[in-house]
Amino acid sequence: MPSLNQQILVAACLGLLIGWLVGAMPDEAAARTSVLYASTLVGGVFIGLLKMILVPLIFTSIVVGVANLQAHHQVHRVWVTTLIYFVATLALAMLVALIAANIFEPGAGLSLTLFEDAMASFEARQLTLPEFFQHFFANLFQNPFTAFANNSILSIVVFAIFLGIALVAGGARYGNILVVLQEFLELLMRIVGWIMRLAPLGILALLIRLVAEQDASLLTAVLGFIVLVFATTLFHGIVVLPAILWVIARKSPLWFWRGSREAIITAFATSSSAATLPISMRCAQNNLQVRPGVAGFVLPLGATMNMDGTALYEAAAALFVANLMGIELSFAQQMVVFFTAMVASTGAPGIPSAGMVTMVMVLQAVGLPAEAIAILLPIDRLLDTVRTAVNVEGDIIGSVVVQQLAGAAAPAGDVPQADRA
Numbered sequence: 001m002p003s004l005n006q007q008i009l010v011a012a013c014l015g016l017l018i019g020w021l022v023g024a025m026p027d028e029a030a031a032r033t034s035v036l037y038a039s040t041l042v043g044g045v046f047i048g049l050l051k052m053i054l055v056p057l058i059f060t061s062i063v064v065g066v067a068n069l070q071a072h073h074q075v076h077r078v079w080v081t082t083l084i085y086f087v088a089t090l091a092l093a094m095l096v097a098l099i100a101a102n103i104f105e106p107g108a109g110l111s112l113t114l115f116e117d118a119m120a121s122f123e124a125r126q127l128t129l130p131e132f133f134q135h136f137f138a139n140l141f142q143n144p145f146t147a148f149a150n151n152s153i154l155s156i157v158v159f160a161i162f163l164g165i166a167l168v169a170g171g172a173r174y175g176n177i178l179v180v181l182q183e184f185l186e187l188l189m190r191i192v193g194w195i196m197r198l199a200p201l202g203i204l205a206l207l208i209r210l211v212a213e214q215d216a217s218l219l220t221a222v223l224g225f226i227v228l229v230f231a232t233t234l235f236h237g238i239v240v241l242p243a244i245l246w247v248i249a250r251k252s253p254l255w256f257w258r259g260s261r262e263a264i265i266t267a268f269a270t271s272s273s274a275a276t277l278p279i280s281m282r283c284a285q286n287n288l289q290v291r292p293g294v295a296g297f298v299l300p301l302g303a304t305m306n307m308d309g310t311a312l313y314e315a316a317a318a319l320f321v322a323n324l325m326g327i328e329l330s331f332a333q334q335m336v337v338f339f340t341a342m343v344a345s346t347g348a349p350g351i352p353s354a355g356m357v358t359m360v361m362v363l364q365a366v367g368l369p370a371e372a373i374a375i376l377l378p379i380d381r382l383l384d385t386v387r388t389a390v391n392v393e394g395d396i397i398g399s400v401v402v403q404q405l406a407g408a409a410a411p412a413g414d415v416p417q418a419d420r421a
Helices: 004-023 030-071 075-104 112-121 129-140 144-150 153-169 171-196 199-212 216-221 223-249 253-270 273-287 292-305 308-324 331-346 354-365 370-406
Strands: none
Touching: 004 030, 004 199, 004 253, 030 075, 030 153, 030 171, 030 199, 030 273, 030 292, 075 223, 075 292, 075 308, 075 331, 075 370, 129 153, 144 153, 153 171, 153 292, 171 273, 199 253, 199 370, 216 223, 223 253, 223 308, 223 370, 253 273, 253 370, 273 292, 273 370, 292 370, 308 331, 308 354, 308 370, 331 354, 354 370
């Protein structure tokens, strides 16, 4: 019987093929309607299962990870190394985007009249930089029960960090609580293993729907921009991030691909770093031998803050809109895009359509009209596939790199899940 890795790879290929065939059918065809309904149902169940396990997994993995790191006096070193890695890879991603956009000038020569109707009917939600930071910091500290109910991931991470440090500071008095949380984390990872048995079917369904519902005429109109975003994002994911992995951890890209393939393909199909997190943690611990303490700290934080693909996309999109409008952004304005996109991708506020709000903020930072985001909305779901896959790749590579830089030897009692009896 084929391994789970092989089943997921075959399912992804079949999903793309069947989606293309379904997309070629007339809209009123009964077969098209039936396949799309079935794929929506199956894909929704798979995403629902991942979301069901997400919040308890993030909470327990962060608490246990921080407690283990703190107990072995590693938390400061891991925290600093993680932040340095996040900032460095975000900066490299945006540098790739800005260089490529200046060379190939996506959008130059296209007529803005193609998008007038969309821009006229779209009302952009605008947020100034001070308002952004206000939302961001307000979202950091919430009632934990409210955060759990609203899936406020950043708030859950912050509360879990405090709780993990408090468990260690309390010493043996709270040892039983930590033991219970460690057992609960192992229980959750067992449930993740069950969910993964449905992954091939879920990924097949999600990709069928994604490919079948694309508007071919619109994709043709902005083909140059789509190709540029795909190419630069893939360059970052295939060249830049593996180079960092090789230079720092001396691990080959093939070793990484074999170990993380389940998570990267799931990220491509779901377009959600958060929903993919349970699978990312499973891959990092079981396949790449990242210690649970490191994986449980770096990966949930990365799913919230480390968005290489998103930062790259927002920087490229700002230059695409500028070219459409015939505006040449100066070096200083491009630096504004650089830093605004970094801030926006790192801490999207906990409000509806947060990704679109931060994209508006990047456009406004250099005087571009917020309504131009309507041009990007129809192709956003397609582009989101590759950038989410790279976001997840960056997080998993980050866990390997941080473990290497912060100390490769695993402390006693902190061994990968696969090695436990």
